[in-house]
Amino acid sequence: MSALAITPTFLDDFSRLTPEVQLNTLAAMRAYQTGDLADLESVADAADPRVRVVAIDPDWSGVVVPEPRPGRPEPSEDAQYRLITVRPRDEALRYARGLRADTPVDTGAAARVEPPTPTGPPELASALNAPFDQWQLTLHPDQHRITEAHYKGATQITGGPGTGKTVIALHRAAHLAELDAAAHPEDTRESVLLTTYNRALAQSLADRLDQLLPDPTVRGRVRVVTIDSLARSVVQAHSSVAPRMIGKDELARRWRAVAVADGLPFSGRFLVDEWEQVILAQGLDLLPAYIRCERSGRVQHLAPEHRRQVWETVRRYVGAMRVEGLWAYPQLAAEATRLLAADGPLFRHAVVDEAQDLHPTQWRMLRAAVPEGEDDLFIVGDPHQRVSDNRVSLASLGINVRGRGHRLRVSYRVTQEILDWSMPILGRRAALGMDDNADTLAGYRSLLRGPAPVVRGCADRAEELAALGDWVRVWLEAGVRPADIAVAGRNHWIVRGIAKELEARGVATAPLEGTGRAEAVRVGTLHRLKGQEFRCVALIGVSDHLLPPKAAIEAADGDQVALEHAVQQERTLLFVACTRARDALYVSHVGRPSRLITEQW
Numbered sequence: 001m002s003a004l005a006i007t008p009t010f011l012d013d014f015s016r017l018t019p020e021v022q023l024n025t026l027a028a029m030r031a032y033q034t035g036d037l038a039d040l041e042s043v044a045d046a047a048d049p050r051v052r053v054v055a056i057d058p059d060w061s062g063v064v065v066p067e068p069r070p071g072r073p074e075p076s077e078d079a080q081y082r083l084i085t086v087r088p089r090d091e092a093l094r095y096a097r098g099l100r101a102d103t104p105v106d107t108g109a110a111a112r113v114e115p116p117t118p119t120g121p122p123e124l125a126s127a128l129n130a131p132f133d134q135w136q137l138t139l140h141p142d143q144h145r146i147t148e149a150h151y152k153g154a155t156q157i158t159g160g161p162g163t164g165k166t167v168i169a170l171h172r173a174a175h176l177a178e179l180d181a182a183a184h185p186e187d188t189r190e191s192v193l194l195t196t197y198n199r200a201l202a203q204s205l206a207d208r209l210d211q212l213l214p215d216p217t218v219r220g221r222v223r224v225v226t227i228d229s230l231a232r233s234v235v236q237a238h239s240s241v242a243p244r245m246i247g248k249d250e251l252a253r254r255w256r257a258v259a260v261a262d263g264l265p266f267s268g269r270f271l272v273d274e275w276e277q278v279i280l281a282q283g284l285d286l287l288p289a290y291i292r293c294e295r296s297g298r299v300q301h302l303a304p305e306h307r308r309q310v311w312e313t314v315r316r317y318v319g320a321m322r323v324e325g326l327w328a329y330p331q332l333a334a335e336a337t338r339l340l341a342a343d344g345p346l347f348r349h350a351v352v353d354e355a356q357d358l359h360p361t362q363w364r365m366l367r368a369a370v371p372e373g374e375d376d377l378f379i380v381g382d383p384h385q386r387v388s389d390n391r392v393s394l395a396s397l398g399i400n401v402r403g404r405g406h407r408l409r410v411s412y413r414v415t416q417e418i419l420d421w422s423m424p425i426l427g428r429r430a431a432l433g434m435d436d437n438a439d440t441l442a443g444y445r446s447l448l449r450g451p452a453p454v455v456r457g458c459a460d461r462a463e464e465l466a467a468l469g470d471w472v473r474v475w476l477e478a479g480v481r482p483a484d485i486a487v488a489g490r491n492h493w494i495v496r497g498i499a500k501e502l503e504a505r506g507v508a509t510a511p512l513e514g515t516g517r518a519e520a521v522r523v524g525t526l527h528r529l530k531g532q533e534f535r536c537v538a539l540i541g542v543s544d545h546l547l548p549p550k551a552a553i554e555a556a557d558g559d560q561v562a563l564e565h566a567v568q569q570e571r572t573l574l575f576v577a578c579t580r581a582r583d584a585l586y587v588s589h590v591g592r593p594s595r596l597i598t599e600q601w
């Protein structure tokens, strides 16, 4: 079995083909590999008889040349071929006639060893052509002004995907550390907190901050940590036992079992949500306050006698968790807040990325960790990318950002083509900002142009995985670094299938949530793509029977509002995943495509 290789310049040609011809090209490459392709055709009157053409479909052909093999100038039966270009048949034949197999390839466009990068205005050219990890630190002078301004209190930066929020957060943390080093040279303690949602993002921030702050005495002033680790470290400092954390799904499973045994009319999920989204979110300690409270965002109405029953049940279940030493994440933040209130703040400044997903208890903890004052909280987020259930009104938590906000409208990562394709996924519903105002993406646009996303329909899973493998190979052969490619699916079993397929083809993979720098294609769930960025992103399993997942629909239990909320969350998740790509987005499905990408809202 021999594979048809491609020249480094090929991707440039390839990205200009229509999606249909692209797919036919990949099919032909696979047919060659499995020996199912009709023979390569010789070209009449060719300047070099070693040049061949291959039919891609009735109208298009590819031009191939044998791979050079030292000491064997003549093509042999077992020659390996390399695909140089795909063109309309007549043009391909004309091109093949004049081509010599051993001359450097000129496909008509300027020959480039690099795969195509998006194009943009001249001022962005050098950033786009820089290695990807250097590009990830780029900022515009206007954005620098935001990072270096002096604010009388908390400030909020919002903007759609790729508008530079994370990079602004990074530069802001670096700026605060430098100011702090100048103002307090004797006091070298950590004074700036840079926090985000998950560990992979925190690690990426820490790595990039190392580059921005090479001086260890300045870098040492910034603590980069997830919001959960911060809570854990505060609590752990007061106890000899490390808190054992339990996630929401696992907690719901356990509570469901006890609720059924107790003969209660509430599901485990309902009780956990009620505890996290109402009781902990509002910081309610006493039953009368719970009976009086407004349960905004909750679907099912609860009469006072039911609230009493819920309260009593939750109290018992939380008591049992305490005996086991188990903690839920928002609960741990509430405990950390209590401890910080007694011990006093830890930092002078905090910079918060992915702020839209923090729970109210985590905001209270941040408030307790950083005293109110100038330049205290720098809050960066996008309400359109909220993938958690957490809804936050900063004002209700005593954090006032009024008059100190910036909205970023220009994307420097997502091309206009990917934006145009991805925006309809979100639907038309406005998101509610943390400042209690409706947040729209009006005016959001990109300065970059690139190829349109490719959507591929497959007959079955095997075909979908094979097509994915082909596509990743094209990216790799075109010179994209494996670590700059991400492949994701909605469920863990899809992810396992992806990893298996790529590994079987000799492509090394590493988990998306991993923090290492391995030269491997990143593979994981859509959730794990959050906040990250890649040159090329492939999403598979975007099929109607998988997305939105049945479990999410069933959990709504026929309640229309809950169902809309669940579907909206799936929309957001897919939108976030699609907008991680800078250079190329590939989406595939089996059978009908997901209604999230086909339904017009």
Ligand SMILES: Nc1ncnc2c1ncn2[C@@H]1O[C@H](COP(=O)(O)OP(=O)(O)OP(=O)(O)O)[C@@H](O)[C@H]1O
Pocket: 124, 127, 135, 136, 137, 138, 139, 140, 141, 143, 159, 160, 161, 162, 163, 164, 165, 166, 167, 168, 382, 385, 412, 413, 531, 532, 533, 579
């Ligand atoms: N002015 C600029 N010129 C060139 N590149 C830029 C500019 N501003 C930001 N970038 C680059 O664009 C990319 C996207 O920025 P960033 O990740 O900060 O966006 P974001 O708003 O946090 O995105 P998301 O919300 O999708 O996570 C970064 O790699 C960044 O270096």
